[in-house]
Amino acid sequence: MKKKNNVFLVIAIPAFILFFIFHSYPALQGIFYSFTDWKGYGDWNFVGLKNYLNVFKDGRAGDAYLFTFKFAIVSTILVNIISLAVAIGLNSKIKFHKTLRAIYFLPYILSILIVGFIFNFIFAHVLPRVGEAMGWEFLSRNILGNPDLAWIGIVIVAVWQAVSFNTILYLAGLVTISEDLYEAASIDGAGIWTKFWRITFPLIAPFFTINMVLSLKNFLMVFDQIVALTGGGPGKSTESISLLIYRGGFEGGQFAYQSANAVIYFIVIIIFSVIQLKFLNKREVEN
Amino acid sequence: MNRKKHSWVITTLLILGSLLILFPLYLTVTIAFKTPPEMAGNLLALPKSWSFDNFANAIEMTNFFNAFKNSAFVTVFVVIFTVMTNSLVSYAIARNMHKKFYKFLYFYFLSAMFIPFPIIMLPLVKQTSAWGMDNLVGLIILYIVFNLSFNVFIYIGYIKSIPVELEEAAIMDGASTWGVFWKVIFPLLAPMNATVAIITSLGAWNDFMLPLVLLSDREMATLPLVQYIFQSQFSTDYNLAFASYLMALAPMIIVYIFAQKWIISGVMKGSIK
Numbered sequence: 001m002k003k004k005n006n007v008f009l010v011i012a013i014p015a016f017i018l019f020f021i022f023h024s025y026p027a028l029q030g031i032f033y034s035f036t037d038w039k040g041y042g043d044w045n046f047v048g049l050k051n052y053l054n055v056f057k058d059g060r061a062g063d064a065y066l067f068t069f070k071f072a073i074v075s076t077i078l079v080n081i082i083s084l085a086v087a088i089g090l091n092s093k094i095k096f097h098k099t100l101r102a103i104y105f106l107p108y109i110l111s112i113l114i115v116g117f118i119f120n121f122i123f124a125h126v127l128p129r130v131g132e133a134m135g136w137e138f139l140s141r142n143i144l145g146n147p148d149l150a151w152i153g154i155v156i157v158a159v160w161q162a163v164s165f166n167t168i169l170y171l172a173g174l175v176t177i178s179e180d181l182y183e184a185a186s187i188d189g190a191g192i193w194t195k196f197w198r199i200t201f202p203l204i205a206p207f208f209t210i211n212m213v214l215s216l217k218n219f220l221m222v223f224d225q226i227v228a229l230t231g232g233g234p235g236k237s238t239e240s241i242s243l244l245i246y247r248g249g250f251e252g253g254q255f256a257y258q259s260a261n262a263v264i265y266f267i268v269i270i271i272f273s274v275i276q277l278k279f280l281n282k283r284e285v286e287n
Numbered sequence: 288m289n290r291k292k293h294s295w296v297i298t299t300l301l302i303l304g305s306l307l308i309l310f311p312l313y314l315t316v317t318i319a320f321k322t323p324p325e326m327a328g329n330l331l332a333l334p335k336s337w338s339f340d341n342f343a344n345a346i347e348m349t350n351f352f353n354a355f356k357n358s359a360f361v362t363v364f365v366v367i368f369t370v371m372t373n374s375l376v377s378y379a380i381a382r383n384m385h386k387k388f389y390k391f392l393y394f395y396f397l398s399a400m401f402i403p404f405p406i407i408m409l410p411l412v413k414q415t416s417a418w419g420m421d422n423l424v425g426l427i428i429l430y431i432v433f434n435l436s437f438n439v440f441i442y443i444g445y446i447k448s449i450p451v452e453l454e455e456a457a458i459m460d461g462a463s464t465w466g467v468f469w470k471v472i473f474p475l476l477a478p479m480n481a482t483v484a485i486i487t488s489l490g491a492w493n494d495f496m497l498p499l500v501l502l503s504d505r506e507m508a509t510l511p512l513v514q515y516i517f518q519s520q521f522s523t524d525y526n527l528a529f530a531s532y533l534m535a536l537a538p539m540i541i542v543y544i545f546a547q548k549w550i551i552s553g554v555m556k557g558s559i560k
Contacts, residue, residue: 008389011376019396022411022428023399023433026411027406030409095293096298103308105547106540110539168551249408262403262408
């Protein structure tokens with residue numbers, strides 16, 4: 001019995017050490033440097049909470065937070081509505097069932113960066129031509145070049161890509177619901193809406209919670225889409241928090257300052273996830 | 288609603304929706320085959336002649352085969368070692384959950400899922416380059432270690448459903464813990480191994496941020512990274528760019544066409560746990 005324990009420790013301890021070295025230790029270093037004035041090279045001094053105070057006073061950081069939240073909240077809501085609708089559609093009696101399922105899951109396997117490049121072209125060249133041909137003023141210019149509208153382009157691409165994964169999750173939940181429940185409800189005279197709100201939605205509530213939390217978390221970390229679509233522009237109108245940390249940290253010599261920003265970012269994500277989980281779990285119980 | 292019959296309304300809606308997915312791909316394929324003069328005409332039309340010149344040029348300009356080799360090298364090793372090591376670690380934790388250390392380890396790995404990459408990004412890059420890990424091998428090691436967070440979660444959910452009696456019987460027959468894992472448990476984990484392999488390969492193949500911050504040598508660039516470097520230099524020749532995008536997307540699409548049944552069910556399995 002003693003020998004068995006040793007084998008498990010021989011497996012678990014290296015995993016623990018490696019994870020600590022490559023994940024936790026850098027995270028702790030990041031927190032440490034956030035209290036210094038290190039540029040990423042050369043000497044450094046402790047500066048206390050100065051970096052943190054500066055992040056709060058920094059207009060560029062403030063704009064990045066505002067943009068990221070606006071983007072993440074809108075995308076999360078849209079992705080969940082669309083993917084739930086698609087999942088319900090794919091789960092009902094339809095023709096070409098397998099082909100449609102394969103098509104809807106296709107974006108899941110594609111690189112977000114390359115998808116972003118392709119959409120960049122669509123926004124820049126295809127849609128304006130369509131707009132001109134149809135005489136639609138709002139489409140005739142590249143929305144990615146408009147500081148007020150560029151974020152919508154990023155939402156479209158992010159949603160296009162993310163719907164597939166969320167649909168898989170919802171479908172995984174839907175196939176566990178027994179057909180008998182719907183038949184019984186039909187006999188009682190329930191309509192489609194009643195069935196959705198009384199049967200489908202409560203039964204996939206755990207999947208709804210997971211999808212909402214995961215999509216918000218993922219969208220708050222948006223990076224690839226922005227690099228491919230706008231590079232943070234026009235101006236700084238679509239600069240996300242992760243892009244700001246990347247740019248400031250690697251290109252702007254703001255290692256310590258952006259470390260403080262990353263710590264704040266981390267705390268914000270944790271707070272959002274916890275609030276969401278609490279709120280959604282409570283709703284699950286009430287149902 | 289009669290659930291015995293096919294609903295044509297839903298079928299039609301889904302087909303219309305699927306056009307939104309297929310349209311960008313149609314555009315990618317057709318533009319990749321067009322010539323620059325053809326771009327002035329109808330953008331949505333099929334190319335007049337299907338020429339492979341764009342592909343030949345893109346292969347040369349992006350050093351495509353080198354990037355493909357790098358991506359394939361990283362993906363293959365990450366998948367093999369992730370499946371082998373992460374399942375083993377999960378097994379060690381799952382069978383010792385009653386002990387404090389293993390329980391701590393479980394939640395320790397799990398909680399890392401909520402740490403955004405940018406928080407470790409800056410120090411990690413300093414650390415890996417100081418240790419000479421700013422290369423493909425370093426990339427592979429980091430993926431395998433980072434994958435623990437999610438994989439421990441889904442493997443343990445599955446291992447719990449495997450009865451301990453099976454292992455006890457094997458131990459009675461004289462098998463070591465090591466032998467029990469590889470001969471009894473690992474084969475039983477096959478469905479989960481497939482799921483982890485699929486999710487891991489997609490992650491490694493498509494990832495952009497980690498190669499971007501970690502790799503400094505251009506020769507080591509992976510496919511997404513090559514597209515990024517290429518895009519910033521030759522952004523005006525769309526036909527060339529689209530041929531390059533198509534070649535970067537094609538390997539995964541081809542695999543998907545043949546294996547979509549397993550890929551979809553694999554991801555669904557991973558998500559139910």
